[in-house]
Amino acid sequence: xxxxxxxxxxxxxxxxxxxxxxxxxxxxxxxxxxxxxxxxxxxxxxxxxxxxxxxxxxxxxxxxxxxxxxxxxxxxxxxxxxxxxxxxxxxxxxxxxxxxxxxxxxxxxxxxxxxxxxxxxx
Amino acid sequence: xxxxxxxxxxxxxxxxxxxxxxxxxxxxxxxxxxxxxxxxxxxxxxxxxxxxxxxxxxxxxxxxxxxxxxxxxxxxxxxxxxxxxxxxxxxxxxxxxxxxxxxxxxxx
Numbered sequence: 001x002x003x004x005x006x007x008x009x010x011x012x013x014x015x016x017x018x019x020x021x022x023x024x025x026x027x028x029x030x031x032x033x034x035x036x037x038x039x040x041x042x043x044x045x046x047x048x049x050x051x052x053x054x055x056x057x058x059x060x061x062x063x064x065x066x067x068x069x070x071x072x073x074x075x076x077x078x079x080x081x082x083x084x085x086x087x088x089x090x091x092x093x094x095x096x097x098x099x100x101x102x103x104x105x106x107x108x109x110x111x112x113x114x115x116x117x118x119x120x121x122x
Numbered sequence: 123x124x125x126x127x128x129x130x131x132x133x134x135x136x137x138x139x140x141x142x143x144x145x146x147x148x149x150x151x152x153x154x155x156x157x158x159x160x161x162x163x164x165x166x167x168x169x170x171x172x173x174x175x176x177x178x179x180x181x182x183x184x185x186x187x188x189x190x191x192x193x194x195x196x197x198x199x200x201x202x203x204x205x206x207x208x209x210x211x212x213x214x215x216x217x218x219x220x221x222x223x224x225x226x227x228x229x230x
Contacts, residue, residue, distance in 0.1 A: 035219070037165075037221075044206075044208065044223050045165065045221045047218065047219035050219065059217050059218065061218065062123075062218075095164055095165070100170075105214065105217070106153055106212040106214075107212065107219070108167055108170040108171075108210065109155075109157075109165070110167040110170070111164075111166075111167075112166075113164065
């Protein structure tokens with residue numbers, strides 16, 4: 001069974017940093033693109049970032065480009081999201097999600113992890 | 123940037139057919155994917171590549187896509203279908219994933 005388990009969320013002050021992790025199991029992690037999607041409280045889904053199977057191609061939403069960095073450790077089947085210069089607008093549940101192929105483009109997301117909550121507040 | 127527009131809400135009685143639209147510029151030329159999100163849960167893929175159903179998704183769920191509108195249809199709606207539904211595409215011009223704003227389905 002494919003499983004994704006996020007961790008690393010929590011309370012952080014504005015301007016601070018946080019690193020999220022997503023541990024994958026049940027599939028050949030190194031063969032698939034992965035993505036991060038977030039959802040602010042009471043709001044809709046917002047794609048944050050995507051990374052190809054090898055990590056050679058990365059993509060970011062305009063709202064996080066230059067502040068967030070996506071990476072992956074294929075040997076340890078883990079996806080990461082390094083978040084810097086956080087603001088209140090980054091407060092959200094962050095989900096990792098598996099793509100159906102090696103490349104990020106034209107992907108759908110299946111499955112999703114259960115999410116980890118990031119709260120940016122003083 | 124590419125924009126997907128969904129109605130905020132759809133309400134109907136049990137047993138009826140719900141149709142949730144997703145409008146975008148020439149969306150018929152793109153592949154559209156749909157997700158169901160029940161309260162407190164992670165999203166679940168219900169339709170991919172416009173019309174395909176993942177294993178485990180009931181046949182009551184179907185999709186179509188043409189022109190400027192993609193549609194998710196749920197026939198014989200039941201209380202368990204109450205959820206938020208989101209459409210999603212890949213915008214190749216910007217290399218970005220785009221989600222619609224979501225539609226809340228209420229079964230009366």
